[in-house]
Amino acid sequence: LLVQDPVVCRFTESKLCYVALGQQLHLQMPLEDAFNLKITDKTFADHIILKYRKSQSNPPTPHIPGWQFVNDNKTLILTSAERNNSGTYTLETFDAGGERKDSYTLQLKIKGLLAQDPVFCRFTESNQCYVALGQQLHLQMPLEDAFNLKITDKTFADHIILKYRKSQSNPPTPHIPGWQFVNDNKTLILTSAERNNSGAYFLETFDANGTSKGIYTLHLNIKEGSLDQDPVVCRFTESNNQCSVALGQQLHLQILLEDAFNLRFTDMPFTARTILKYRKTQSNPPTPNIPGWQFVNDNKTMILTSAERNNSGTYTVDTYDANGSSKGSYTLQLNIE
CATH class of the missing domain: 2.60.40.10 (Immunoglobulins)
Known part of the structure; x- marks a missing residue:
């Protein structure tokens, strides 16, 4: 997650801000003479993060660990989002005379990939499958006597993942790291999705005599960030x-x-x-x-x-x-x- 671009949120644009666990957040402040920023956490406790006054000789330091303040562009940077950063952020702005100008609120939601349920995809339901980076995927095979599964990656190279034959005494082992095969329900499990798992997956099924029954295609798309945001x-x-x-x-x-x-x-x-x-x-x-x-x-x-x-x-x-x-x-x- 640390290689993702930072999320940029502003109090003047939206009341909701979604950040993946471990991702960087740039919280941009309006260019005012003075402001106070506080967070109300899930226990309804208030915590002051920063008090800024343009007249200060030195830029202020955030009171909560993990935050940095960049004075040049009035941006607060959360280096790596933690679950306890979730909450309601309230920004109060003031003019040069100390008179209150505006109050803004922003709801920050930290989404953890490890807490997500696995994604279930099937070749017989759709030709597209979307999984978040780091999320688990259960790829369910049809109940056939035999099948071959391969991936064509973004360089158009083919890689065999699994060859299954019902007549085998032992279930096969996937040829690509990160995959597991559960013989009981004919499911391939990708424990933690990586970018290089993206590609076109081709499944060819056979009957007991080895005659081809059909070919299915599924495009697996590995996406950065959390997939459980509201659209x-x-x-x-x-x-x-x-x-x-x-x-x-x-x-x-x-x-x-x-x-x-x-x-x-x-x-x-x-x-x-x-x-x-x-x-x-x-x-x-x-x-x-x-x-x-x-x-x-x-x-x-x-x-x-x-x-x-x-x-x-x-x-x-x-x-x-x-x-x-x-x-x-x-x-x-x-x-x-």
Whole structure:
């Protein structure tokens, strides 16, 4: 977790801040003449973290271990988040005369990967599987007479993980470290997910005579941070046209209820790509053209299962009526932090 980018939270942007256990947090203060920062912990006890006055000759030192104060940009840095850092943070600001200006609150939630339940994925249910870095995965195999399981990694190299034959006297041992095979329920267990476990997994099944029965594919995505955050919900009709999502967090992007729309994405190099074309008259809902997105037809919502940095950019939705006439265009700036 220590190799993750730090989480950046601000009192002026949101009332919630999620940080993984062991991750670094940058808590940015507004540029005021004076402020007091305190935490109310889970026992409802108040603790002063910092009292800042612009007139001080030396920058103040935080009263709680683990925090550092950077005077140049008024940022408090939590080097490695602990569970006891969870709580309600209250910031009171003052003008140069000592008059109170504003009060802000921020709820800091520290999420521990070790306390998460394992993720269960099956080849017969979905072609995508998302696991947090360090989390446990149970990969359930179908109950067949024989199967071969291999991974194609990001370099397009193939690696055999397991060859199973029901006729074997002893259950096989996985060829890749970190995996365990439980013969009783035909489950492969990845004890602690690493980045190099990401890739395409191919499972070929056979009958008792060795004849191939079918091939299944599953894309395993190992994500930084905790997967148990609430999803961010953004709409194109929001007043500020901005949407901020944490790296690895889920996004629900709600589209307007129109007869037709085109959704396109312009990334940082200013390359425009179409993500989805929707027409109410289609017999089947469309599939997004960019990996990682899912479209829920019932409520016209695009779901980004786990936000990546390359999802940052400008999203434009062009809407149309039943006759194909334009009704309007909306833009939204998506920022992955």
